[in-house]
Amino acid sequence: MIKEGVQGAAAVAEEDPQAQSKKAQKKQQKEAEKAAKKAEKQAKLAGDQKTEEEDDFAKDRYGVAAMVQSQEKMDRSLVLVKDLSPARADELIWLRARVHTSRAKGKQCFLVLRQQQFNVQALVAVGDRASKQMVKFAANISKESIVDVEASVRKVDQKIESCSQQDVELHIERIFVISQAEARLPLQLEDAVRPEGEGDEEGRATVNQDTRLDNRVIDLRTTTSQAIFRLQSGVCQLFRDTLNKKGFVEIQTPKIISAASEGGANVFTVSYFKTSAYLAQSPQLYKQMCICADFDKVFCVGPVFRAEDSNTHRHLTEFVGLDIEMAFNYHYHEVIDSITDTMVQIFKGLRDNFQTEIQTVNKQFPSEPFKFLEPTLRLEYKEGLAMLREAGVEMGDEEDLSTPNEKLLGRLVKEKYDTDFYVLDKYPLAVRPFYTMPDPNDPKNSNSYDMFMRGEEILSGAQRIHDAQLLTERAMYHQIDLEKIKAYIDSFRFGAPPHGGGGIGLERVCMLYLGLHNVRQTSMFPRDPKRLTP
Amino acid sequence: MALRELASLEKYLGLKKPNKYSSRGDKKIPVLQNNNGPPLVGLVTIARHLVKEAKQPELLGEAAEDRAVVHQWLEYRVSKLDGCNKEESRTILKDLDLYLQDKVCMAGNHFTLADVLMYNGIHPLIMDLTFQEKERYMNVTRWFDHIQHRAGIRHHLPPVVVLRNRIYSAKHP
Secondary structure (H helix, E strand, O other): OHHHHHHHHHHHHHHOOOOOOHHHHHHHHHHHHHHHHHHHHHHHHHHHHHHHHHHOOOHHHEEEOOOOOOOOOOOOOEOOHHHOOHHHOOOEEEEEEEEEEEEEEOOEEEEEEEEOOEEEEEEEEOOOOOOHHHHHHHHHOOOOOEEEEEEEEEEOOOOOOOOOOOOEEEEEEEEEEEEOOOOOOOOOHHHHOOOOOHHHHHOOOOOOHHHHHHOHHHHOOOHHHHHHHHHHHHHHHHHHHHHHHOOOEEOOOOOEEOOOEOEOOOOOEEEEOOEEEEEOOOOHHHHHHHHHOOOOEEEEEEEEEOOOOOOOOOOOOEEEEEEEEEEOOOOOHHHHHHHHHHHHHHHHHHHHHOHHHHHHHHHHOOOOOOOOOOOOEEEEHHHHHHHHHHOOOOOOOOOOOOHHHHHHHHHHHHHHHOOOEEEEEOOEHHHOOOOEOEOOOOOOEEOEEEEEEOOEEEEEEEEEOOOHHHHHHHHHHOOOOOOOOHHHHHOOOOOOOOEEEEEEEHHHHHHHHHOOOOHHHHOOOOEEOOEOOO | OHHHHHHHHHHHHOOOOOOOEEEEOOOOEEEEOOOOOOOEEOHHHHHHHHHHHOOOHHHHOOOHHHHHHHHHHHHHHHHHHOOOOHHHHHHHHHHHHHHHHHOOEOEEOEOOHHHHHHHHHHHHHHHHOOHHHHHHOHHHHHHHHHHHOOOOOOOOOOOOOOOOOOOOOOOOO
16 A cells, blocks of 8 residues: 555656656655555554454444334333433433434533433443443434433432433433434524524524524424424314314315305415316305204314415414304304303413423513403404504504504503403404304494404404395405305305304414414414425 | 794794794705894704793703703704614614603703704604604603693694503513
């Protein structure tokens, strides 16, 4: 090897002696010598390593495990990180977790092992269980790799502040890599959970939202994301539980529909064989048809599509709608009461069962606890307008609330009534869809309502027109093609009970409950006019 | 603008006979043709003259120290406030807010010409503020509300609604 190098260089020099000056020749020779020295060193190192490997008494205690292809059914129970407590002290356990961070320090290597939102400190130290090589291997495992670890649980004297399991640490006896992560991560988890503003002060990096969303899989591993989506699951569950108790029936409705329910402006058109169809912007028509079919009280959890080209903090083009529709006896306030009670049950359920999650999110995004009244505050649109006018806002009687006014009203209501959740009733008829029932006392008003959380709309609902004649009139007034909604109008011809309902955006509820600032934070894979992936 | 301001100042001071003004240059600097002497030029100069004319010297400050402070704010009005852009206006409001923290009027406890001119100058800035910003510059808003409700001050300028309760908490702006 060494000889070859020198000869090679010499050969080149001989071949073209005139072209190269003496200086260049000298230089080349020097380089050749250098290369030779390097090769020698490497050979020596390899030799050393070999002897080291031979010396390694712990070599079957660590390594990269074979790919799990379900070769064997191992009789090994894996303990969950969240269950690690002083009660299990001195037990020898197996667990599977991700390497969150690792830090080698001489003969020791500290690892933080993470499982979902829980983590624990682990330690590999040179001793009779682990060799020098094993510590080195542990230190070199890339972040986010998944490892199987056998370790004994030890109590610690001083609480480990940086981990969720503060009272114990793990002394690793075996460590195997189950899935290796690439060494370079597109974003660092610590950067992604840093509270807003704190990064700027300490000169540390924060991850902006687009980078997060581009690498959503990694971003979803952060404690904050884990908490948000566990809470979101809780909202759905509480919604279902509460309504089931009230005697509601869960229904599934088609999302490919032949006509838009609220005028064709903001729906997606899809090609449907030889014709075109639309993506449902709400299950409106179908839940009403179920009412006409004697289901009495129905709800539906499913995707809803809006083709609005708005890039705001609270608009998505696809979101999850929680829709309610119910028949009532004499007054549509029965419906409002039923919906507000459902919301209150959800808020209570979250407050009582998801405190850890709420606090985890609060660490990164501080906000005041969500406040609500029981029974829920109900204001009429007129009263809302009066409050705004008193604050100096100029608005027409039949004008819809603009977003800034909506937020301001939320603030005024919070100041006056100390609640983050309220209902605004009796909207002007002009700003509501055609199937909204007009107010019998004032033809300019309607029996419709919006619900607000922290001053932002989460639900829009109304008493619907259950009379085919009036419905046709209103549709014509709104210049809707009667042919296209024939099936809908026809369903009211054969006896339809008075009914009302509303639709809630799941993402918005989660965002506003937690006091977050962007609906993309509460959508797992958000869709907006500019984002279709991941 | 400045001419209208001087006209309303005249009314406030109770001067019976309105003066005739002209304006000069790109910046429309007001000029008052004085009957017994050379013409007076500039908003502050004319305003001080009017105050003397109306025999209300207390509006320029009673103690020597007050007079200096009044003069300082009159200068501030024409040099800093007039023609400031949006970014500068926020700095001005922030500074003023701090200054007014422990004061009722611009020159401490007594209403002076500085309050009148500062009110006129800051009016367009305040009109532009959102409720949240008005709350952020709470001391300015308080002073402004106080001045705009003083008899005879507001004249042609539209009133600005000021909430008495805080609706945005201090903790999470």
